Amino acid sequence: MDTLIQEFPQIRNGFYTTVWLLLFSGLISTVIGTVLASFRVSPVASLRALGTGYVNTFRNTPLVLVLALAISVIPTLGFNNLGFSIGIRDFTTFFTVAMLGLSFYTAAFVCEAIRSGVNSVSAGQAEAARSVGMGFGQSLRLVVLPQAFRAVIPPLTSIYIALAKNTSVVAIFGVPEAAYVMRKLSNQFTSDLWAIFIGIALGYVVIVMVISAIGTLLERKLAVAA
Amino acid sequence: MTAAARESSTASSTGPLVVLDHVNKWFGDLHVLQDINMAINRGEVVVVIGPSGSGKSTLCRAINRLETINDGSIMLDGQPLPQEGKQLANLRAEVGMVFQSFNLFAHKTILENVTLGPIKVRKLSKKDADELAQRLLDRVGVAHQANKYPAQLSGGQQQRVAIARALAMEPKVMLFDEPTSALDPEMIKEVLDVMVDLAKGGMTMIVVTHEMGFARTAADRVVFMSDGQIVEENTPDEFFTNPRSDRAKDFLGKILKH
Ligand SMILES: Nc1ncnc2c1ncn2[C@@H]1O[C@H](COP(=O)(O)OP(=O)(O)OP(=O)(O)O)[C@@H](O)[C@H]1O
Ligand SMILES: [Mg+2]
Numbered sequence: 001m002d003t004l005i006q007e008f009p010q011i012r013n014g015f016y017t018t019v020w021l022l023l024f025s026g027l028i029s030t031v032i033g034t035v036l037a038s039f040r041v042s043p044v045a046s047l048r049a050l051g052t053g054y055v056n057t058f059r060n061t062p063l064v065l066v067l068a069l070a071i072s073v074i075p076t077l078g079f080n081n082l083g084f085s086i087g088i089r090d091f092t093t094f095f096t097v098a099m100l101g102l103s104f105y106t107a108a109f110v111c112e113a114i115r116s117g118v119n120s121v122s123a124g125q126a127e128a129a130r131s132v133g134m135g136f137g138q139s140l141r142l143v144v145l146p147q148a149f150r151a152v153i154p155p156l157t158s159i160y161i162a163l164a165k166n167t168s169v170v171a172i173f174g175v176p177e178a179a180y181v182m183r184k185l186s187n188q189f190t191s192d193l194w195a196i197f198i199g200i201a202l203g204y205v206v207i208v209m210v211i212s213a214i215g216t217l218l219e220r221k222l223a224v225a226a
Numbered sequence: 227m228t229a230a231a232r233e234s235s236t237a238s239s240t241g242p243l244v245v246l247d248h249v250n251k252w253f254g255d256l257h258v259l260q261d262i263n264m265a266i267n268r269g270e271v272v273v274v275i276g277p278s279g280s281g282k283s284t285l286c287r288a289i290n291r292l293e294t295i296n297d298g299s300i301m302l303d304g305q306p307l308p309q310e311g312k313q314l315a316n317l318r319a320e321v322g323m324v325f326q327s328f329n330l331f332a333h334k335t336i337l338e339n340v341t342l343g344p345i346k347v348r349k350l351s352k353k354d355a356d357e358l359a360q361r362l363l364d365r366v367g368v369a370h371q372a373n374k375y376p377a378q379l380s381g382g383q384q385q386r387v388a389i390a391r392a393l394a395m396e397p398k399v400m401l402f403d404e405p406t407s408a409l410d411p412e413m414i415k416e417v418l419d420v421m422v423d424l425a426k427g428g429m430t431m432i433v434v435t436h437e438m439g440f441a442r443t444a445a446d447r448v449v450f451m452s453d454g455q456i457v458e459e460n461t462p463d464e465f466f467t468n469p470r471s472d473r474a475k476d477f478l479g480k481i482l483k484h
């Protein structure tokens with residue numbers, strides 16, 4: 001117990017990093033995933049192929065491999081200073097690269113969730129949109145996607161929860177997020193192992209509960225508009 | 227296209243508004259439209275009738291290019307239907323479509339259903355679009371429902387909103403694909419009344435329907451389709467009282483028994 005209290009600043013910083021990873025990756029993967037999903041339902045065959053290829057590649061590759069690849073490949077492409085700061089917080093190049101790796105990986109799952117949402121919107125909606133003269137992009141953006149998002153909130157919530165847990169994988173690349181801190185402390189304070197495990201686990205539980213709560217809230221809010 | 231340009235293009239072409247010339251379409255091996263030739267004049271109301279599977283919906287959808295055709299040509303106001311992109315979108319804005327299943331935008335209010343096209347496609351200001359929509363909703367008798375969502379309206383009301391939504395684009399021609407066949411009997415009349423009004427107002431209309439009352443009151447011509455072909459064309463009175471082809475006699479015999 002003492003360790004938890006004594007090392008609280010370190011643990012807190014670890015969770016800050018976890019939450020930042022989650023926020024950035026969540027946002028970026030949602031943007032990429034939505035673009036990929038619009039590729040996959042587009043009338044252009046080459047875009048569809050691109051979307052399918054992306055999803056198959058990233059969904060079938062273990063996250064550790066995606067991260068290892070990102071960490072070894074991205075810097076060789078000339079991006080070797082990807083560190084940045086927001087206010088007083090500094091993010092290292094390792095953080096950015098790991099965060100991008102998580103985003104690319106998660107985007108494949110986001111894409112599939114949104115695509116199934118799009119398919120759940122009846123074809124008549126898109127036809128009606130096209131009948132009033134909307135182009136493919138407009139009908140997707142104004143009519144199909146807003147309805148698809150409603151159907152997609154439960155699966156997206158699960159994806160973000162998985163993402164929250166997946167952030168712990170970047171520990172092995174030295175990004176000092178919560179799981180990294182846990183490993184470090186458990187090596188240091190072997191007598192307090194259980195307290196450390198439980199303390200860190202509780203932190204993840206809180207994060208997951210917040211994501212679920214937001215999902216439930218959004219679902220309710222959008223249901224009212226139906 | 228600006229309103230002025232639209233007017234001048236309307237004024238410059240005086241031939242039939244819609245012309246189908248040797249149109250053929252296949253779904254795989256199924257020859258759904260077989261050498262269809264048809265011309266619809268400005269202000270004309272054509273009712274398309276025929277057994278299930280005869281290709282009536284496909285015909286409507288081809289005119290709006292929701293379905294492509296394999297062969298032949300379709301002209302709207304002297305222009306061939308564009309293949310894709312912006313021009314195709316413009317064409318669709320000029321052709322109003324009313325579906326059997328209404329297809330109102332489920333996540334938009336009634337008012338927004340009508341204003342979405344004018345704002346996003348015709349680039350009207352929200353204020354102008356709202357005024358236009360209110361006027362049209364009033365015309366179809368659902369003005370007091372403007373802030374509800376489609377699911378809160380009856381089928382008849384939804385279909386009238388769908389008509390208002392199409393009218394808001396100021397189309398040159400309106401296509402109706404069995405607009406009343408998903409409706410409870412007591413709601414059919416309210417929708418047909420709106421359509422009769424439109425017809426009297428000079429709208430060019432192609433209407434797939436089995437409502438003989440509507441055909442007799444509003445149609446200039448009945449086109450009878452069977453197995454992908456136009457089998458017979460006539461005035462409503464002639465067609466219903468004196469069908470010439472055996473297939474039309476057979477078909478009318480069946481629907482008149484109901
Ligand atoms: N997308 C499609 N793919 C394959 N076959 C189709 C498709 N759409 C329609 N068909 C077939 O084409 C034929 C004509 O269909 P269409 O919907 O035009 O008939 P319809 O006259 O409108 O019939 P109904 O009165 O039942 O609405 C039918 O045999 C139908 O099964
Ligand atoms: Mg049909």
